[in-house]
Amino acid sequence: xxxxxxxxxxxxxxxxxxxxxxxxxxxxxxxxxxxxxxxxxxxxxxxxxxxxxxxxxxxxxxxxxxxxxxxxxxxxxxxxxxxxxxxxxxxxxxxxxxxxxxxxxxxxxxxxxxxxxxxxxxxxxxxxxxxxxxxxxxxxxxxxxxxxxxxxxxxxxxxxxxxxxxxxxxxxxxxxxxxxxxxxxxxxxxxxxxxxxxxxxxxxxxxxxxxxxxxxxxxxxxxxxxxxxxxxxxxxxxxxxxxxxxxxxxxxxxxxxxxxxxxxxxxxxxxxxxxxxxxxxxxxxxxxxxxxxxxxxxxxxxxxxxxxxxxxxxxxxxxxxxxxxxxxxxxxxxxxxxxxxxxxxxxxxxxxxxxxxxxxxxxxxxxxxxxxxxxxxxxxxxxxxxxxxxxxxxxxxxxxxxxxxxxxxxxxxxxxxxxxxxxxxxxxxxxxxxxxxxxxxxxxxxxxxxxxxxxxxxxxxxxxxxxxxxxxxxxxxxxxxxxxxxxxxxxxxxxxxxxxxxxxxxxxxxxxxxxxxxxxxxxxxxxxxxxxxxxxxxxxxxxxxxxxxxxxxxxxxxxxxxxxxxxxxxxxxxxxxxxxxxxxxxxxxxxxxxxxxxx
Amino acid sequence: xxxxxxxxxxxxxxxxxxxxxxxxxxxxxxxxxxxxxxxxxxxxxxxxxxxxxxxxxxxxxxxxxxxxxxxxxxxxxxxxxxxxxxxxxxxxxxxxxxxxxxxxxxxxxxxxxxxxxxxxxxxxxxxxxxxxxxxxxxxxxxxxxxxxxxxxxxxxxxxxxxxxxxxxxxxxxxxxxxxxxxxxxxxxxxxxxxxxxxxxxxxxxxxxxxxxxxxxxxxxxxxxxxxxxxxxxxxxxxxxxxxxxxxxxxxxxxxxxxxxxxxxxxxxxxxxxxxxxxxxxxxxxxxxxxxxxxxxxxxxxxxxxxxxxxxxxxxxxxxxxxxxxxxxxxxxxxxxxxxxxxxxxxxxxxxxxxxxxxxxxxxxxxxxxxxxxxxxxxxxxxxxxxxxxxxxxxxxxxxx
Numbered sequence: 001x002x003x004x005x006x007x008x009x010x011x012x013x014x015x016x017x018x019x020x021x022x023x024x025x026x027x028x029x030x031x032x033x034x035x036x037x038x039x040x041x042x043x044x045x046x047x048x049x050x051x052x053x054x055x056x057x058x059x060x061x062x063x064x065x066x067x068x069x070x071x072x073x074x075x076x077x078x079x080x081x082x083x084x085x086x087x088x089x090x091x092x093x094x095x096x097x098x099x100x101x102x103x104x105x106x107x108x109x110x111x112x113x114x115x116x117x118x119x120x121x122x123x124x125x126x127x128x129x130x131x132x133x134x135x136x137x138x139x140x141x142x143x144x145x146x147x148x149x150x151x152x153x154x155x156x157x158x159x160x161x162x163x164x165x166x167x168x169x170x171x172x173x174x175x176x177x178x179x180x181x182x183x184x185x186x187x188x189x190x191x192x193x194x195x196x197x198x199x200x201x202x203x204x205x206x207x208x209x210x211x212x213x214x215x216x217x218x219x220x221x222x223x224x225x226x227x228x229x230x231x232x233x234x235x236x237x238x239x240x241x242x243x244x245x246x247x248x249x250x251x252x253x254x255x256x257x258x259x260x261x262x263x264x265x266x267x268x269x270x271x272x273x274x275x276x277x278x279x280x281x282x283x284x285x286x287x288x289x290x291x292x293x294x295x296x297x298x299x300x301x302x303x304x305x306x307x308x309x310x311x312x313x314x315x316x317x318x319x320x321x322x323x324x325x326x327x328x329x330x331x332x333x334x335x336x337x338x339x340x341x342x343x344x345x346x347x348x349x350x351x352x353x354x355x356x357x358x359x360x361x362x363x364x365x366x367x368x369x370x371x372x373x374x375x376x377x378x379x380x381x382x383x384x385x386x387x388x389x390x391x392x393x394x395x396x397x398x399x400x401x402x403x404x405x406x407x408x409x410x411x412x413x414x415x416x417x418x419x420x421x422x423x424x425x426x427x428x429x430x431x432x433x434x435x436x437x438x439x440x441x442x443x444x445x446x447x448x449x450x451x452x453x454x455x456x457x458x459x460x461x462x463x464x465x466x467x468x469x470x471x472x473x474x475x476x477x478x479x480x481x482x483x484x485x486x487x488x489x490x491x492x493x494x495x496x497x498x499x500x501x502x503x504x505x506x507x508x509x510x511x512x513x514x515x516x517x518x519x520x521x522x523x524x525x526x527x528x529x530x531x532x533x534x535x536x537x538x539x540x541x542x543x544x545x546x547x548x549x550x551x552x553x554x555x556x557x558x559x560x561x562x563x564x565x566x567x568x569x570x571x572x573x574x575x576x577x578x579x580x581x582x583x584x585x586x587x588x589x590x591x592x593x594x595x596x597x598x599x
Numbered sequence: 600x601x602x603x604x605x606x607x608x609x610x611x612x613x614x615x616x617x618x619x620x621x622x623x624x625x626x627x628x629x630x631x632x633x634x635x636x637x638x639x640x641x642x643x644x645x646x647x648x649x650x651x652x653x654x655x656x657x658x659x660x661x662x663x664x665x666x667x668x669x670x671x672x673x674x675x676x677x678x679x680x681x682x683x684x685x686x687x688x689x690x691x692x693x694x695x696x697x698x699x700x701x702x703x704x705x706x707x708x709x710x711x712x713x714x715x716x717x718x719x720x721x722x723x724x725x726x727x728x729x730x731x732x733x734x735x736x737x738x739x740x741x742x743x744x745x746x747x748x749x750x751x752x753x754x755x756x757x758x759x760x761x762x763x764x765x766x767x768x769x770x771x772x773x774x775x776x777x778x779x780x781x782x783x784x785x786x787x788x789x790x791x792x793x794x795x796x797x798x799x800x801x802x803x804x805x806x807x808x809x810x811x812x813x814x815x816x817x818x819x820x821x822x823x824x825x826x827x828x829x830x831x832x833x834x835x836x837x838x839x840x841x842x843x844x845x846x847x848x849x850x851x852x853x854x855x856x857x858x859x860x861x862x863x864x865x866x867x868x869x870x871x872x873x874x875x876x877x878x879x880x881x882x883x884x885x886x887x888x889x890x891x892x893x894x895x896x897x898x899x900x901x902x903x904x905x906x907x908x909x910x911x912x913x914x915x916x917x918x919x920x921x922x923x924x925x926x927x928x929x930x931x932x933x934x935x936x937x938x939x940x941x942x943x944x945x946x947x948x949x950x951x952x953x954x955x956x957x958x959x960x961x962x963x964x965x966x967x968x969x970x971x972x973x974x975x976x977x978x979x980x981x982x983x984x985x986x987x988x989x990x991x992x993x994x995x996x997x998x999x
Contacts, residue, residue, distance in 0.1 A: 156705065177728075181704045181705070182704075185701055206725060206726050208725075517684065518869070519706050543705075
């Protein structure tokens, strides 16, 4: 309508100047009028292109309309004819006087009235004729879009999707292509990492996907790609079975991407000054001699009988702060069944509890012994009710960081319930000479495995996450030609390990041989431990990836998945956990709930 | 394509019954020239199969002449096999079409969408990852290029309300089916209307029935799915006006329609499509229960918690209007729009028992959403949204 009005005004102006011109020429050319004439003629020459712009000869049409304008008042007036009588009316108004009147005339314009009454009649008629039909679709596209297509009425809608940006590495792979579409359907923001953005690649991906250039083999290219991403799905795989390719994509690729993602997370944590949900909680720091207060060294033995005393070779341990600025826990245990331990009651900062954390991170150095970490939990007031939980921790020669998830702690008494981090109050590191690996490294001299040295730097709690951060599509190895199978699996395994060590919440999916067929047709088996035999469709793998994004049971899990193996009657090997995927049931949660974490 | 199938759009100008189609197809459509340009030779012997319809209401006996049967496709066994995941959706921008595209994409199909070239293209299809190809059923020469590499055609196209009904729904479809046959398309899914064989006086239903016949005679491997009504249509027709406190128009017709969710239709279609037992069968998809207009309005009122301003128009008035408008040449258009009043007055039930269909394609009837549940979901969501909006506005009141 706005555009329409503009057009009419322009052509009317053209016409009015025309009228003025003729009038002045009738009056004769007085000097004053010459001026007038030139100005109007300029106006005329200016207005011609405008009326031309408005698709055709508006001025002429207006004149023609003027003759029949009076007659054209019935509401059956055809739409394309409507402008011309209106112009005519405007023209008449122009001729009789000023422009202001013509605008207010719009209200009593008989054509406008006719149009309005026609609109009303149309609405009524639409409803009336709508009755004569079985059902009508809503013509209101916005309504359909907001509620039925993108809104809550759509089976694909996931509430979290809007705020989640997913980086898909390997978006052009068989799984990746389907995965990107699935993510787009659910309203995620998707970034696709591709090596080359040629037209073939761009055509393959949905248009609103954010395509970023980068190569997983080149860490420097990944930084910009990862910026702004919440989750990463890695379904790239080497194009060939050449060892260098496998190493580059399946191992170093995963390593580089996890590293870049962690760097980005750390950057975010720094920006938010330790208040980010991704920052760690400091439990103990060993930077000064003062910081050793509260730690006590104890010794003990597992055997209480007399026989042990006979073999008592003695033991000793001490914690000291040496000149180089390091806290060293060192000593020896010669007694059979003896141990020494370093223990402290934890004092957490106000307002933080360990249940919001996922595990412990120790930054330590030493001579590569293995230790046992013991957590004591129970009510603080009554230590007699405390329960003990232990986890073994091996170190390397030199400095290293060790992560111990709370879930890997086992109760000392098998009957006790699993560890509840909320109740933990005491932390202990124990050394015992049993089960020590022979010292590694190029040392020619034999070290006595019964002596140890542990340099402590800090102990932190790792923040928990409910969801997985990084989904890696690996493979089971079945379906690969046997001569190359070992190399492929070696590279994939190395990639998986680097992801597990990265500290990100991870999900590793190892599908059986991929088949290109529609998904959602057959039951799936989720398993751990290389027992699967069947293939799986790419679409199903993509579906698992999408479901795992917001599933807390998928965090820190690795599992194999394939189609159900159809056994003969009475020979079934598996218990059916969930049916075929559909909108009503989420098959992933029950299937994964029974599987082990951190494998 | 603008609209969907069973949500029958206002009828465009078909003033004559379909016996005209005969003359249309004895003269060769232009696409044949295109095929022969590709050095394919088709022995063309017009074979006549007249559909024997029960004589009765029509003004002229209906005869449909099909010649698709005689088209022998070139030997398609050679060459690269087409992947079964490649589907072409015709009418992808419609209410049903877009649900099918989405569901198919989600299940891992590579979806190609045939849409008409237009200044504002269907962006949402491309955003979802479908491939959009331009073509127009009313211009048969644009069809063959779009069918290359396609395994299955899902046809849910219907002409726009404002264009002549025969152009897309008959001529376009015939061209598409013939072309599909010639190019060796391996499956053709066609959506029709329930009871279309019983109401030849309604132009769209008659055309759908003729297309069914044509498809069956063409020798293509096909599935015909007859639909009753879409729940999505009810939202715009009743739910929104009731919430906005506008007047709702209803009839006192006793016709019952078993509405179905288009998402369910899309899901069932894809399941049926993969099932070889369904090939060359005619299925009817109907919702769990058939509803009259009055019942739907009552349900909406209950769920919205407010009374509707209902204007009830007796069917007899509709019928009378139709009779009147048929008297004049210039109101024939109007008469066609009201054609369904004939259907409405015959207290027919648009529903079908679904048990056989469910067991055939292996679907649990519990998974099919009911109208009560559907509308309840809609109203809870909308009312919640309105509440949120109100809460937001209250918050701003505090700040300003």
